[in-house]
Amino acid sequence: MVTKKSVEFDPYIERKAFDETKEGVKGLVDAKITEVPRIFHVPQGSLTDKKPSVSDLEIPIIDFASVHVDKASREAVVEKVKHAAEKWGFFQVINHGIPLNVLKEIEDGSRRFHEEDSEVKKRYFSRDFNKNKFVYNSNFDLYSASPSVNWRDAFSCYMAPDPPPPEDLPVACRDAMIEYTKHVMSLGDLLFELLSEALGLKSETMKNMDCLKSLLMICNYYPPCPQPDLTMGISQHSDNSFLTILLQDNIGGLQILHQDSWVDVSPIPGALVINMGDFLQLITNDKFVSANHRVPANREGPRVSIASFFSSSALPSSTVYGPMKELVSEENPPKYRDITIKEYTEGYFVKGLGGTSYLSNIRI
Numbered sequence: 399m400v401t402k403k404s405v406e407f408d409p410y411i412e413r414k415a416f417d418e419t420k421e422g423v424k425g426l427v428d429a430k431i432t433e434v435p436r437i438f439h440v441p442q443g444s445l446t447d448k449k450p451s452v453s454d455l456e457i458p459i460i461d462f463a464s465v466h467v468d469k470a471s472r473e474a475v476v477e478k479v480k481h482a483a484e485k486w487g488f489f490q491v492i493n494h495g496i497p498l499n500v501l502k503e504i505e506d507g508s509r510r511f512h513e514e515d516s517e518v519k520k521r522y523f524s525r526d527f528n529k530n531k532f533v534y535n536s537n538f539d540l541y542s543a544s545p546s547v548n549w550r551d552a553f554s555c556y557m558a559p560d561p562p563p564p565e566d567l568p569v570a571c572r573d574a575m576i577e578y579t580k581h582v583m584s585l586g587d588l589l590f591e592l593l594s595e596a597l598g599l600k601s602e603t604m605k606n607m608d609c610l611k612s613l614l615m616i617c618n619y620y621p622p623c624p625q626p627d628l629t630m631g632i633s634q635h636s637d638n639s640f641l642t643i644l645l646q647d648n649i650g651g652l653q654i655l656h657q658d659s660w661v662d663v664s665p666i667p668g669a670l671v672i673n674m675g676d677f678l679q680l681i682t683n684d685k686f687v688s689a690n691h692r693v694p695a696n697r698e699g700p701r702v703s704i705a706s707f708f709s710s711s712a713l714p715s716s717t718v719y720g721p722m723k724e725l726v727s728e729e730n731p732p733k734y735r736d737i738t739i740k741e742y743t744e745g746y747f748v749k750g751l752g753g754t755s756y757l758s759n760i761r762i
Contacts, residue, residue, distance in 0.1 A: 544750030639675030
């Protein structure tokens with residue numbers, strides 16, 4: 399006789415069983431499953447929690463071609479960056495200086511690793527950044543309070559300030575990661591200058607606060623999903639970074655929450671998506687916004703995206719951040735308490751993706 403207890407759904411046990419395969423979501427797809435397992439099912443109603451995007455709404459597109467031409471041209475770019483950072487928290491950048499072949503190589507390298515033989519990938523499987531610089535797994539928040547598991551695999555690596563020795567990186571993506579990082583660090587340098595200027599501060603202000611110091615690269619792989627209406631590629635969240643630079647392939651799927659609507663971020667060949675993270679909202683005292691975003695599951699695929707986070711994230715760091723003193727006054731007092739990035743990240747990881755921003759936990 400089947401007892402009631404034996405058919406009860408225990409999400410922890412099922413999540414652990416999925417984790418122990420070390421094959422991720424791609425392993426499920428390779429096994430030709432036709433139904434999405436229960437641990438991936440989002441709570442009813444959460445896929446339709448907001449109005450769909452309005453077709454005539456699109457995030458700002460900013461051309462950096464003239465940023466070094468003269469003072470007036472740079473000021474015009476700064477004004478556009480300011481508008482995007484304040485009103486959207488996102489923009490796409492074109493003519494950003496990273497060659498197309500470098501973008502193609504990191505996209506191809508990411509895909510190559512995720513499509514390696516599973517035995518090769520298992521050598522890199524881990525959930526411990528203290529032991530491994532390069533970590534491959536599915537859902538960093540698998541054992542958190544997140545209500546459902548996302549239809550996504552990923553590998554992650556801290557590429558700055560202390561990158562791993564090249565031999566510790568998989569051959570499939572090694573050269574591409576090293577080359578792409580050089581260009582991303584250079585673009586990040588420029589972006590933090592422009593964002594500092596947009597606040598009326600000196601160009602070097604944010605760089606002097608070590609906003610540019612640490613870079614975490616996460617290469618996401620979203621396999622095609624047989625029942626995309628039941629799950630998410632990545633749940634609604636904001637980033638625990640100062641700034642994120644995202645390269646998405648031509649399939650697209652990224653949506654941002656803007657004025658209570660989901661807005662599609664349509665792929666533009668050669669463009670990069672820039673978004674403000676939680677720490678930027680914190681240090682600017684809400685002047686710049688860290689917007690919620692998500693990726694619905696899709697029958698199309700696999701989709702690949704490469705996210706580069708300027709954040710020391712889970713790495714040990716004693717630096718304490720709060721609203722910048724230049725931006726607070728009696729009329730505009732600090733809205734957040736001071737916090738280290740590590741403390742913030744630990745809370746962010748325990749909470750998991752989905753729902754409200756973790757910033758609400760440190761609001762004064």
